[in-house]
Amino acid sequence: MFELTSTQPPPVAPPEGNDSGGGSRPATATTAAAPGHLEGLNAAQLEAATHSSGPLLVVAGAGTGKTRTLAARVAHLIHGGSPPDRILLLTFTRRAASEMLNRVGTVTDRRAASRIWGGTFHAVANRLLRAAGPAAGLPGGFTVLDQGDTVDLFGMLRTEEGMGEQGRRFPRAETVAAVWSRMVNSQTPLSEVVNGQFPWVADHTEDLRTLFAAYNERKRKLQVLDYDDLLLHWRALATSPATSEQLAGRFEHVLVDEYQDTNPIQADILEGMCRAGAIPTAVGDDAQSIYRFRSATVANLWTFPDRFPGAHRVTLEQNYRSTSAVLNLANEVLAASDRHLDKQLWSDRGMGSRPTLTVCHDEGDQSRVVADRILDLREQGVDLRDQAVLFRTGHHSDALELELNRRSIPFVKYGGLKFLETGHIKDILALLRMLENPADELAWHRVLGLLDGVGPATIRKVLPELGLGETNEPDGAGQEPTEPQRAMIRFLDGAGRWPRQATEGHELLRSVLADCLAEDPALNLGAQLERLREFCTAVFPLRYDNTSARLADLDRLTTVAGSVTDRSRFLAELTLEPPERTGDWSGPPHLDDDWLTLSTIHSAKGCEWHAVHLLHAADGNLPSEMALSDREGLDEELRLTYVALTRARDHLDVTFPLRYHVNRYSSDDRHHWAQLSRFLEPVRDHFEERRSSEAGGNDLTLDLRVTVTDEIDTGLTALWEG
């Protein structure tokens, strides 16, 4: 490892003036006694920010100012002469990346900060691979499959291979995709993955082999990459002697945030990128590792010093976030987990108020209790934006959402169901993907299936007629259209035999696609979407129920696209960095500038609020009963609980309902009784415990029911008498 020497001219551009938030300071590029970007750091943070002699591992406990420290380090590197575009900052989400770069911008020069390479592993991989292009053996215009596409492709192949026929029970496409991803990300042989993680599909291992081979082959043919491919290709480029020098030599520093949630491939990538002399910095906390299901492994954190000899380790232990009451509770919960790097978090924020634990009657009761508490706190001056409700799984907030709507409490929800996963959004994205990459057979399937009278059989017949199945030579040389492009042209010319009912839709589709592909007055992306929407307007009524709502969703998509002009970029960004909260595109924040956050615990990683309300803290939900089978899974649930607790600054309220309905969907009254989470039971005395007064609510409901029935009867009578 070498000392960082500044051979480059320092980035001297003066700060662009006003940084509104927080302390705006002049960016002094030369030696000042206390450079602005290092001001206010504690000793450990300072050590981490300024370390300059080789690999660095920062073990940063919850709330210890990790973001600030990392931003200060980046700023320090820039001040020390590293060109910003030779710094690579890998974060877990897009949100984290932009927050970090923003922060760097406030302590250095905003223009310099914007030149830093930053983003998720997948997004950066996408960018690098497009730049590397044919050199990596990749078609220039590859499209990226998201999770749903991957499942669809497996589904298609499963049918083609004749699996799942004649009552043979074959694993669902989702399961197949899960096995695949697990196998690839953890770099474990199939048999081992199946036996260890998916024992119930062990009978089908041979079929899985066949399917996997077909899947991989088909991906190549369709010129698509799945999420795993992005990482695998990057790793290959970063580690192969032929390319690594050029690629890795591009960077002087590679910094990885949330290192405890990286998988083995990502660790290899880091190593590869640093082989040419770049200095790695990894920041993480093994107590907060919560992505094992994605093959993340805390071992990466533990083995960092082995992979990067001479690594220096800094531990951040002072917690600036939580009161001692909250922190003590969290520490004690974590203590039950046996393996974590030695560190003891402490806080000098004072004891604060005791966390509360409210035992509720049922889920409805819990919703009322939480809503009451939220409004109470708001009365006391805690804005909604400083409060969050956290839960283990997306649907845990369903009942609460109803209650919040009833009381007109505005909120946004992070995690849970995704806009992009709805059928109609997938439809229009498939249209865009067809335009972008005519080899994308999945997209063709989806789009053609929208036509009246066209089903799987017709599609199977027509695609070869168009010549889509043909292998296409990548001919990097000339302007020759590839086979799939010829297929598109043939389609636009009207080739293929179509059922009669499809005529109208088929004509429309051709003209719409032709317009979007037209060279002359090239439609910009927004105009393309408008035009494609016309096709959807015609076709959706055949396929969907509430057409107008779905069309309105398409308009939202168009709004989002507004700023983007590049279709390929739009598609890639959408799949690699999808909107992470529901309603992200409808813009509720404009109407109310104060709103509550609802979030899965996973999506709350890295965030903090003055008040945190943790729902459904019952055994079976937290830990999830899905995770009970092995010790590793259970331990991760404990860390998940720890993450939830440590999001709170001042107020922590935990609730769980005693009565759970056996069946989530039906309204029958069968139920079972719940207990407090096994992780919280031992620390129950840390809470101020309450029991909600559940009686009374039912009588009121009965009264209402009578009134409502009368009204309905009156209305009904009017229908035949008026």
Place this chain on the structure above:
DNA sequence: AATATCCGTATTTTT
């Protein structure tokens, strides 16, 4: 061959 209808069942977390 496509579509309508019915049934049973599955349910974490996300790039």
Place this chain on the structure above:
DNA sequence: TACGGATATT
């Protein structure tokens, strides 16, 4: 609930 899969109908 809501979705996928299997069966019945057009």
